[in-house]
Amino acid sequence: MSWTWFHKLGSPKWFFHWSKSLALPLFGFGCICLLFGLVWGVAFAPEDYQQGNSFRIIYIHVPAAILAQSCYLALGLSGLVFLVWQMKIAPIFIKAVAPVGAVMALMALVSGAIWGKPTWGTWWVWDARLTSVLVLFLLYMGIIALQNSLNDVTLANKAVAVISVVGLINLPIIKYSVEWWNTLHQGATFTLTEKPAMPAEMWVPLLISTIGLYCLVAGLALWRMQTEILIREHRSNWVKQEVMKDGL
Amino acid sequence: MTYLSFIKTEFLVLWRRKQDVFNALLFFIIVVVLFPLGVNPSSDFLAPAADGIIWCATVLAILMAIEGMFKEDYTDGSLEQLVISGLSLSLLMLLKTTAQWLAVLLPLLLMMPLLAEMLYLPDGSFWVLIVTLVIGTPSLFLIGSIGAALTVSLKQGAMLVMLLMLPFYLPVIIFATSAVRAAQLGLPYLGLLAMLLAVFLLSLVIAPFMTAIAIKASTN
Amino acid sequence: MTYLSFIKTEFLVLWRRKQDVFNALLFFIIVVVLFPLGVNPSSDFLAPAADGIIWCATVLAILMAIEGMFKEDYTDGSLEQLVISGLSLSLLMLLKTTAQWLAVLLPLLLMMPLLAEMLYLPDGSFWVLIVTLVIGTPSLFLIGSIGAALTVSLKQGAMLVMLLMLPFYLPVIIFATSAVRAAQLGLPYLGLLAMLLAVFLLSLVIAPFMTAIAIKASTN
């Protein structure tokens, strides 16, 4: 197997050209899927016999929660890639994705808290999963703040990579907190081994909106990375050509 | 500089700064004393909360002790000297963290019987508490050293570091207090202790490298 | 240097070091979050303990914030410049303490509703808690500044200082939490608030002078 793609990917220039025409389609497809899934979920899916209509929050809550974790996973992995291979694209990725991840975590928190009021009777409980999502959000904020407060680029790259890698450990905690600690919160709907317990009319739109949000976030991330690449490489010739050619 | 002279000097500095260590311990005692006074001094309230209070106080004391771990080295230029010494920086960091841990934990353990008594800790769980402290706190120190190393370069970012460290402290606290509580209820607690040990081993493998990277990045 | 330029610069430095202030606040939040997690997250436990937890966390955060109050001024030589500036050192110290107090307390008060919610603080006592914080914390800062000044001069004696300061903090904590609890039970609490005020006035008169003396002793 050839590793050239891997090394190419490390070069911002190559990445910029490769990803240039990818961002908009991804974003557009994501928007359409998400809209479809949400409309299905909010208007056509059957009512839950226990929770009534408040259950429809799930079509935002779960995709956001999943994305918040996935973004973090990606951050951690690219931190690792940076520390091991010094790949230039990795810190750009981290810088680009952290704010998006933070928004996802915030959406999960807010939707969860609002959902909590009708079902548990309170906005907040000291439940391990809730707390650990709060902590995930704080972790994102920490990374963003760290990034912003270091003006030295090399230092910022390293520092942020270190924290992202170390922060990976928070993910299994979120995942398993439900099992470790007595909790009000629900276990997983989607697992690889079993069929979901919900009826299909309920989980199919959920799946669709999750996929949609994934694509939407990917599109956003590509755009943000391209911006960051332009900033970092503004001395080089190809950026000049790129900017002048597009005349955007 | 050799590893031996490094660790010797570390202990020497700790000895000279013994008041700083006492400081952390005193902070610990202050927290433990504050709670009965500020919240509720009755044994009904304290007995079930004792292990939690002790663990929280420990975490706070460690945060205090660790935060400035590299500050002085940074300002007087010795951190720079460590980086360019040609020795393995990760190993140096591990040694330094170990020294800090010993300096804080040993006296803390000595005080434990007294505090357990003051907080009416149920008898059966005392030894479990001690064990959780011994295998739980190294992780706190190891993880904390990463944060401290990052603070050094930030100069004003101590907040960030605490923000970044808390997530990693939570599981340790939860496993530890759950173990103590399981022991009080007569439930099996070895599984929880094993979890603590796993966290320890994991941080032992990862933390010194991360700290070294952070230190290297921050001394320019 | 004039009093005006001094206080302006103090605020500027606080603004530049806003992370340090956040640091103290974050510490506060950490303490508040730690207790439910470490001890007991149920509302049965938290509701009656809420005011105590909040006050203890406040005291700890203030201790943290105050401890390094003069450290940097000492190392960069500006403390020396204050001493020989020809301005009244006590007044300068009072100004500095006031600036610190404002910087820490205002954001702390802003977070209070959220934290009260998270700790299930009984509704009726919220405003009493706020009032005790507003008139109680200035004393903590004033008394603490003496300690911080002594720390600078003693260099390694931070422990002693905290030991010396704690007895003075205790009455404030006890009056404050008793007032909140009296309010919860519908008992009169104005007398307790008056006591808090008295402590405040007393420390306002004494503390700046003591701090100035300690500072002067430390800059040789």
Add this chain to the structure above:
Amino acid sequence: MAFDNLTDFFEMGRHGVYVWSVYGFSTVSLALITWSTLSKRHQIQETLRKRFLRDKTI
């Protein structure tokens, strides 16, 4: 459609406030992050282009 009429749809059996506030909040946050991404991108390209043009004329 799981609802008989539009009023039902908006009220969602007393849970309307919760559901719609969640949907509203999420839409706004997604819109904001998208807007900030695109405007930053546009702004950077503009400043770079201006700078290159200026360099060329000098």
Add this chain to the structure above:
Amino acid sequence: MQSSAFLTISDLWIERGERDLCKRLSFDVFSGDVLRILGENGAGKSSLLKVISGAISPLEGKVFYGGQEVTNDRHSLQESILYLGHSAGVKKVLTVEENLRWYCPSVSSSELHSALEALGLLSLLDSSVNTLSAGQIRRVALSRLWLSKQKLWLLDEPFSSLDAEGVGILEKRIMQHTASGGAVILTTHQDLLSLHSRDISLSL
């Protein structure tokens, strides 16, 4: 003008950590004087300056200023003293301009600019002191000499980490100051190039 001493030190005895640094030291400072304190490392030069400024107190001896004894109450003296110690008293988190505004709040911005221009710091006006080189930080501390009106300057190794150009600028400024009736007490291990000074030696 050169007539009567405006600062008189008599019979000074300084002790630091069990060691006597100077015993029975007496001297006068006249306006127009540049007084250089000489001595080996550890002779007590810095300590002497600190005693004069009032940061530490002597074991014995008296300090007179403008004919009055100020040994115990330094207020009147401190108002006309500008002291720059080994550590420069410059706050690292602030920018250059903010640091100067702290010490000299009332100077106009044109004065500030001309002082910084003289020291070659104008382009660094808004840089945080954190990011300056050793010599640049020293220059920031020294720019107070351009902005303040105090009559007596106590300078502890003001030339350290300055480059040759910086030394020249500072010596010129000191000359101006003494020509207009001020006085300077300084310590240094380098030779003064263009300045004429009266020397006092401390010995171990």
Add this chain to the structure above:
Amino acid sequence: MQSSAFLTISDLWIERGERDLCKRLSFDVFSGDVLRILGENGAGKSSLLKVISGAISPLEGKVFYGGQEVTNDRHSLQESILYLGHSAGVKKVLTVEENLRWYCPSVSSSELHSALEALGLLSLLDSSVNTLSAGQIRRVALSRLWLSKQKLWLLDEPFSSLDAEGVGILEKRIMQHTASGGAVILTTHQDLLSLHSRDISLSL
């Protein structure tokens, strides 16, 4: 011995906070060399030393040591480097002896004594560094030059706050070192008295 360069810097480009300090700087260091880096305040002398020692990394350029490239892996270089920066790397809470034992654990106490004797610090052996004067602290840092075996010394303003005697002692030590095949790169704003040096100028 004087023949081939043992440290080669080629095409170095250092950037600090958006400013280019030196572009395309290349030079060789031979054994027996005293290389003096000249430049105004803020020219980038300290930064250059830090780059060579590996404390900060350059934007571009290569460093060769003993014929091998060490730009990314400084281990072999760092073992033969002794770097003394602006801040001396001396711990204030320790005594003079303890500080030295930290850096040079294996020296015998007679070696230690003779080094301290050379610098006039013998009587201060057990004093805490806290209570020393500026020049004495500098001497403590410098005493590592007597105790270590590294071949390449990087000294950032080693003469600052030293008295004339101290400067003489240090110059003599540098001469000894180069005579026995070592090399020294130093920055200073003072003129060297007895040393002969090769100069490199950095300009802003």
